[in-house]
Amino acid sequence: MNQESNPNPQHAAASRETPEESPMSPRKILFGLAVVLLIFVVIAVAGIVRRSHADSVLAQRTDELAPPTVTVAAAQSGSPSETIVLPGNVTAYTDSPIYARTDGYLEHWYYDIGAKVKKGDLLAVIQTPELDNQVAQAQSDLTTAEANANIARIQAERYTNLVKSDAVSQQDTDTFVSQAAATAAAVKSSQANLQRLLELQSFEKVYAPFDGVVTARAVDTGQLISSGSGQGSGTELFHMQALQTLRVYTNMPQLYSQTLKRGMKVGLTFPEYPEKTFEGTLVRTADAIDPVSRTLLVEIDIDNHSGQLMPGALAQVHFKTPPIGSTFIVPTTALIFRRAGLQVGLVIHGDMAHLVPVVIGEDDGASVQIVSGLQTGDQVIQDPPDSLIEGQKVTVVKPGRAASNEGGL
Template identity: 50%
Template sequence: MSSASNTEMNTATHNPSHTPPPSEKRGFSTGVWIALAVVAIVLVIVIVFGIASRSAAEHALEKHTQAAAILTVNVVHPSTAPLTPEISLPGNTQAYIDTPIYARTSGYLQHWYFDIGAHVRKGQLMATIETPELDQQLQVAEADLKSAQANLDLANTTAARYINLLKTNSVSRQETDQATGDAAAKKAAVDAAMANVRRLQQLQSFEKVYAPFDGIVTVRNTDVGALIDAGSGSTPRELFHVAAIGRIRVYVPVPEAYASDIKNGSTATLTLDQYPGQVFTGTIARNSNMIDSASRTLNVEVDVDNPKGLLLPGAYVFVHFKVPERIANLTVPSNTLLFRSEGLRVGVVRDGKVALVPITITHDGGQVVEVAASDLKPSDEVILDPSDSIIEGQQVHVSEHPQAGE
């Protein structure tokens, strides 16, 4: 019974009905490999696509970087329009007469009569100075003069007597000569004493400070009781500053290119920002007849009548000069100029690259300049507002909207 049971159990263990058939084993292995192959193929495709995308992105970035590195510029074509027959230049106004007033005698300020902004007339008393020491010196000098005059009178009388006595040989010629010589010495002493008195009287007259001309007090640098020292070894102290503004001088630096167009006696006009729409007329009075080597300008003075006092000294004005109308060779805006150590240049775009062309300015019109026709051509594309770092041969892009020349 037991043997039979063991036999049945062994037979059941090795029964073919419980072992998977070979076809099932082969199907399972093939499916796994197919799945792995598909996963591998997908992974390869993803990797290849990623590498290709990254390479394309890097290439696009490189192209974008290269494109961004090329400067884009606005250009303008030179114009043949004539320059305006008027130039406008900045100028500075000055009073026609402007002077400080000092004291010529030492003392203490006793009183002043005019403050800043006051109108004074020539000869009006502006201040008085108290000079007690000078007054005493004058009294001593006058006393010395009287003593010298008394000595002179006695000497003259003695000399006259000796001359009369000499006629009768009552005195010697030597005594007579001594008497006349003493009279001459006394005369010289009197002259010296009179000169000293006049000097002190003149100094005393400076106790009163008068206005030297009609004008306006622009500065008062003293007050009652202030010490006034007019000694030669000290710096003089300015008491007042007076300016005559009934007429104004305007100094204008005129560029060398227009120096020959400025004629004395011609008319010029002035405009100020503080008086919009108002024009002041002046006359070209004189010029320096010399070109300043530093600024290359001619200093021109324009005199303007100012009866109402609207123009103030020190104001910033614009002076307009009429000049002969010129048919320009070529004109370009002044913001195209490049100032280099080798000279004046403009940047011109030729075949997509920068060419730095040297130019010669024949006339300066302010916002535009006239250049020699041999330097540029009307078809040239001149760069507007060029960078200081721009160089010869640099590749640039021209803006799609070029601006017209002025």
């Protein structure tokens, strides 16, 4: 009985010295595997990134060392367009404000804006009561002067006859002769004053100075009118323009100034007549280049008896100009803008870049005219890279192949 209740002492001691180990849970096993897998993924990604960066650096370095690929085309002689089109300002052949030459009140006007008038047509009448009174006074003064002159003349003649018989003194005779001369001069003065006032009185009626159109009327009946000459001191009554012939002014660039000849025919187009071309004649130039715009002022006359055109309009002036020297056409993309100036890249010896300075002329946006710097047969680089330098090796390809290469990139 004691044997069953008391276990083996040796076995109990062994159990206390070596405790029984518990088994690992599945969650801990999965966590460990995930950590190991993550480490492998990080190592793999780092290797791929490092290899990709190395490949990119290698490709970039290879591109830098490789000659740039360019397309070339032979320089073509000519001009970007057959004609030069310039904006023109249309003006009346004669443009004149009409001012009053006398003071008064506007009694009546006879023509309004848009009216066609002939030279000498009565435009308006001005009332001048003060001037009318001055004329009446001047006429009275003239009558008085003539009467005084007549009396003085008779007295002088009488004394001249009496002095011959010593009936009067020579001194008295000389006095009356002088008075006769003075009164005669007073008559002339009065006549001149009356004539002046009559001339002013004639300005009561305002006449058209030339054939034309009334383009403005600035006064109305009863308005106070002040005489003047257009310097701000007078009242402008009307504004007239002669429209039978119109003047068109434009500015020709200095480059083409020597191609202009007086009498040459010029085409003109207007926005209101998009399908019609009017013909004008170059009549004169300023014969001096404007130092600011470097252009030559040109006047073109155009017949307008039909009345289709109006002054103040904008015209497009078409000049046909002959070629100026040896000019060539290149695309605008061929131009190289450097500190040394405007240049164009050429290919010489088949694979070497050569930069030449050029002077440009007309530019239509897509192409530009080269007036100096190129020669016939030059192989012009159509779209040079920004890094192109003198003497650099280049690879010349056909335009179609270059486009396909760019599309592949």
